[in-house]
Amino acid sequence: MIRIEGLTKVFPNPDGSEKTAVDRVSFQVEPGEIYGLLGPNGAGKTTTLRMISGLLRPSAGRVFLNGDDVTDEPETVKHRIGYLTSNTGLYARLTPREMLEYFATLYGLSKPRAKSRIAELVEWLGMDDFLALRCGALSTGQKQRTNIARALIANPTILIMDEPTLGLDVLSNRLILEMIRTQAEAGKAVLLSTHALDEIETLCRRMGLIHNGRLIAEGDLDALRERTGRQRLSDVFLELVGADDQVFTD
Amino acid sequence: MCFWNWLEPMTRYSRINTIWRKELVDTLRDRRTVIAMVLVPLVLYPALMLGSLQAFEVQVANLVTEEYNLAVESEEVKRWLRRLIDSDPARQEETAGKPAEELVEESQAAPELGGEGKKSSLKRTGAQTAKTGVYANPPDYKIWVVPDVGEAVTEAFVHAGVLLEGEPPLPGMTGSTKVLVAYDESDIRSEIAAGGVQGVLDRANLRLLLQRLKEKNLDTAFVQPIARDEWNVATPERMAGAILGMIVPLILIVMTITGAIYPAIDLTAGERERGTLETLMVAPVPTVDLIAGKFIVVTLIGLMSAVLNLLSVGGTIYFGGVGSLFTRGAEFVFPLSALPWILLLLIPLAVMFSALLLAVCSFARSFKEAQNYIVPVMLAGMIPGVVGILPGTRLEGAIMIMPVTNIVVLTRELFLGRFDYVAIFLVVLSTSLYAGAAVAVAAKLFGQEAVLFADSGSVKTVFQRRYFKPRAVPSAAQALLVITLAYSLNFYIQQAIGKSGLSEGLRYLNAVALTIIVVFAVGPWFAARYMRVNATSAFKLAAPDPRGLLAALCFGCSTWILALRWNEIQQRLLPMDSNVARMLEQQFAWLMDIDPLTLVFFLAVVPALCEELFFRGYALSGLRASLGKTGSVVVVAIAFGMAHYSAQRMVTTTALGLLLGLLVVQYRSIWPAMIAHFMHNAISITANHPAGLKPWLTSLGYPDAADASLPGMWVLAAGMLVTIGVLICFVAPRREHPVELPRPQVQTSG
Secondary structure (H helix, E strand, C coil): EEEEEEEEEECCCHHHHHHHEEEEEEEEECCCCCCEEECCCCHHHHHHHHHCCCCCCCCCCEEEEEEEEECCCCHHHHCCCEEEECCCCCCCCCHHHHHHHHHHHHHCCCHCCCCHHHHHHHHHHHHHHHHCCCCCCCHHHHHHHHHHHHCCCCCCCCEECCCCCCCCCHHHHHHHHHHHHHHHCHHHEEEEEECCCHHHHHHEEEEEEECCCCEEEEEEEEEHHHHHCCHHHHHHHHHHHHHHHHHCCC | CCHHHHCCCHHHHHHHHHHHHHHHHHCCCCCCHHHHHHHHHHHHHHHHHHHHHHHHHHHHHHHHHEEEEECCHHHHHHHHHHHHCCCCHHHHHHHHCCCCHHHHHHHHCCCCCCCCCCCCCCCCCCHHHHHHHHHHHHEEEEECCCHHHHHHHCCCCCCCCEECCCCCCCCCCCCCCCCEEECCCCCCCHHHHHHHHHHHHHHHHHHHHHHHHHHCCCHHHCCCCCCCCCCCCCCHHHHHHHHHHHHHHHHHHHHHHHHHHHHHHHHHHHHHHHHHHHHHHCCCCHHHHHHHHHHHHHHHHHHHHHHHHHHHHHHHHHHHHCHHHHHHCCCCCCCCHHHHHHHHHHHHHHHHHHHHHHHHHHHHHCCHHHHHHHHHHHHHHHHHHHHHHCCCCCCHHHHHHHHCHHHHHHHHHHHCCCCCCHHHHHHHHHHHHHHHHHHHHHHHHHCHHHHHHCCCCCCHHHHHHHHCCCCCCHHHHHHHHHHHHHHHHHHHHHHHHHCCCHHHHHHHHHHHHHHHHHHHHHHHHHHHCCEEEHHHCCCCCCCCCHHHHHHHHHHHHCHHHHHHHHHHHHHHHCCCCHHHHHHHHHHHHHCCCCCCCHHHHHHHHHHHHHHHHHHHHHHHHHHHHHHHHHHHHHHHHHHHHCCCCCCCCCHHHHHHHHHHHHHHHHHHHCHHHHHHHHHHHHHHHHCCCEEEEEEEHHHCCCCCCCCCCCCCHHHHHHHHHHHHHHHHHHHHHCCCCCCCCCCCCCCCCC
């Protein structure tokens, strides 16, 4: 379960001023739930996800993963996270097998456990054909499979996905979405940040809308439709963002 | 079912072990690393060394077998010279190959008189070797009679000319004839032709002399009261050590760096650029362990590269026969006993450079950026290395703990067979300490959020004014650029002033003041304008705070005493060079002839205004955001210390820089620092000026004699004043206008 409370990140600008990238954001993702995080570019989605995964230290607020604070016990908590973004790279000079073995060891899996887990993932993702090739020589789809396997290596209970389908073709896209659905069905808490409204519409029951670093709307998709009086998610989105902009210009 | 129950506790050791092994595999699969580490030493060296050796031999062979043209002024001289050349012992068929001196010695038991001997020199080009070789074995000559010998040589119609003042000397004559050999030193062939003729003439002279002595029944000892000879006690092993000691340390330094560069960039900035760093940082591994694993690999690669180079150089010298070339044919024995020690020394060296490279690369966001940062690191490693190579540098005093230099000097000592275990211990210990510090810096930089995720901008925006955003303070990059420009400008202007012969008097002071104004005030002001930086905030021109002024007064009236006291201590511990001391004395003498108020204007008002604007204003503002309060003050203080181009004053100026920096960061105004700087300079200058503060200070107990020690009470009082000033800065800093960035702190809610 993911629970964040009043999460805030302030970045210093080089010229001495400062910028609040994320401003007092709070929400919760239950086990088995896929929570969609929506927002325009630069809204603060990635910064929020980075704070949740322990890559950035929050300026204020707290992140609890299964009840433990990320800042207090980063290593314990990081074991539970599977993190996947559109631009997480692979080691070009290692093979997918070596890459998975490496991360299995980093996540503290014993040798036999690592072996069986890798076999499981390889079978599930159909990675047999390219397991011994260098990652640099893989196709985009193969790379993405390797990346998914890497993210799931320690069988995390929490999945954090930052625009995982960005720039992928239809096939790879479907693979990712399927993986997300399967993982959620297996009882994992999935936090999905994306631009693709249709992904949210098909996968998520609840979502949050981030704009200018603030969570301006949050909750059940149907409730948001009701609140805005719009049916299509893109209209809901525009309505909410537009309303927020008005608040800002007032 | 909770999956993490499977997870076993992972020790730090096994984690780092996993990381470095993966990084090593990854790195060794990188073609660039392999090229830098293996190909360069194993293929390039031998090829280069043996190639140049062959070119050398070919050049020598060509030069000595050519026929050379000589010019003389008459047929008579031509006949005489022809006879001398043909009858030269070195040119006799049956004795060819033996140096003529030996022949003369053998046949007539004559001592070697004058001439260029068989002295060996360490390094010779092929041309030089040919030049000395022809003295003993002259080449073939063609002789021409020309009306003007000088012109023929100048116009290069002939290689050399021979002019006689008097009769051609022959057996039986008693006088002396001056024989002039004309040649063109800028032309190697002319030099060789002349060298050969000189050899012929010297040997002819020797034969004639021996004949005359025989006729008069005199012994050769009669004309040679002192028979000088030399006795080189160095063993061949030691001679080889001396040569290797000059070449090998630099090769090792360069090659350690070269080998470590690619892994260092690849494992930090490269990983960031390829997007694998984010994945890695999400894994439950502390940053320190990550950097430790990477550091082990970079060190290993650097070490392997250095060892391969050492072996390759050794092998090429040993098997390629290059060694005897260095010793000019003498026996070359490789000092094998030094090798294990040198290999041991390589470890801290590799550790230090790897950590330094990692620290620098951790700061870079991309491969390219990292490469740019590395050039200064290479240079920083080379300069102390070159200092160590200088033949006079010995392993004593401060040199023992001077990074890089100490290793270079120690390596040379080891090659020479001198094993000083205390020195080895000190060198290894100090180098290990530096390495540790560099690792700590690398670990700190590597995990920084700003470095981890910030995006690098386009190149265009770096140079053109219209791309610059108006800013309150310069960026770190801008500040570093302006510091670099100011330093080089200052250096060249100082050199120009030195060349112009100005070294004293009012005109000199004028020139120096003008330089300071241009370099440290006008230049940065234009830079700020061009880069659209707000001058008021960049130069910290805000009105001063009364507490800041108070602290400045404390510093202003006390630091000069502490500086004087420190100089006394320093002079005792590390006496300055007598030439420098004499120069300073002269300077002091002419300064005292100038009116004290004028001196105060040139040496206190101008530097205080301009240097503060530049160092504590522009440079400090620029570096403040990226280096933090302490870091920026320290770096600017060191830059300030170095800007005085004086090793003697480095410590005092840097310390003053620290205090002035403290004033500025605590009170966000340049004025207190200017006042303190002005007072320090003004009092320092006039305290010993008879028409300045000296009479008054003497009445208060200041020593009258120039070399007398300062009273302890003065030093104590000054120390207390400085302490009070520092306390004011820390206890009562300026609090309003929170321009300074609060470091983001994690707050607990509720």
